Amino acid sequence: MRVAALYDIHGNLPALEAVLAEVEREGVDAIVIGGDIASGPPQPREVVELVRSLPAAHCIRGNADRLRDRELAGEEGLEWLFGQLGEEQVEWLVSLPFSAVLDDTLYVHATPQDDVTVVTEITTDEKLAGLLGEVEQSRVVAGHTHMQLERQVGEKLFVNAGSVGWPYEGRTGAYWALVDDAVSFRRTDYDLERAAALVRRSGHPRADEIAAENILESAPRAEAIAVFGG
DSSP states (O other): OOOOOOOOOTTOOHHHHHHHHHHHHHHHHHHEEOOOOOOSSSHHHHHHHHHOOOEEEEEEGGGGGGGTTGGTTTTTHHHHHHHOOOOHHHHHHHHSSOOEEEEEEEOOOOOOOOOOOOOOTTTTTHHHHHTTTTOOEEEEOOOOSSSSSEEEEEEEEEEEESSSSSSSSSSSSSEEEEEEESSEEEEEEEOOHHHHHHTTTOOOHHHHIIIIIIIIOOOOHHHHHHOOOO
């Protein structure tokens, strides 16, 4: 089964549309939407509706999709996001499943235990082995840190598909993965200037910052790892 793993869209409709056009050319059997779908400008509502219209999509929930959780209360941009989404869309996001299994691959947002634990290239083999130890499948695909990664620990393979909407790769674009017998990391170009203009017009409280730092630029991996750790 050929699966397109699309993670961390964060409301970036132009990036998602560009990736889906490439996915269509690949002729995949299924799409996994790996969480953090709508949290961010410019067009969270349109992103949700597009994702829901995909006939072969398996959607799972990310930490930023848990919109009613107290830990998100007061987060900058949350009130804006609720203003963009309808109640039915919010309910759909918060009700998404934690994980999905396709063939011999487990898809989660961050780790098999939760949607917030960080795995990066500096995560120790011992820690990663512990996180994967009780997984029945031989491969786990995740996202959350917005950086593509492939790590083998014993008989288990851990993959980070990257971020469609807000990558931390040091190079702009939309990042995703094609999962087959092997994993192929992909990067898709899209109209960054158009996306940045849409972000600036969105009314989001951090619109200018997001346009400049998350759309028109991509934070270097080393900078992101310094923040995330492992």
